[in-house]
Amino acid sequence: MFREQIALILLFISRKSSTTSKRLADRKVAKFQKNITKRGSVPETSTKKGYDYPVGPILLGFFVFVVIGSSLFQIIRTAASGGMA
DSSP states (O other): OHHHHHHHHHHHHHHHHHHHHHHHHHHHHHHHHHHHTTTTOOOGGGSOOSOOOSSOHHHHHHHHHHHHHHHHHHHHHHHHTTSOO
């Protein structure tokens, strides 16, 4: 008798959990299907506008100064040594 009660309780629990899982699965499928129709329509507010540099303007200016300055220094040095550095 005790085994039969345990079996009935387990059967009841398994049926109840399967309906919950089915309900949850149906909800996820419905959400997925609704999302399919929205693909490709991204709102304008979520896209980034403008250009944002990964470095600041001071660092960029310093980098340009070093590159142009070193190239000018090399040209002057090459011209002063007669074309052979």
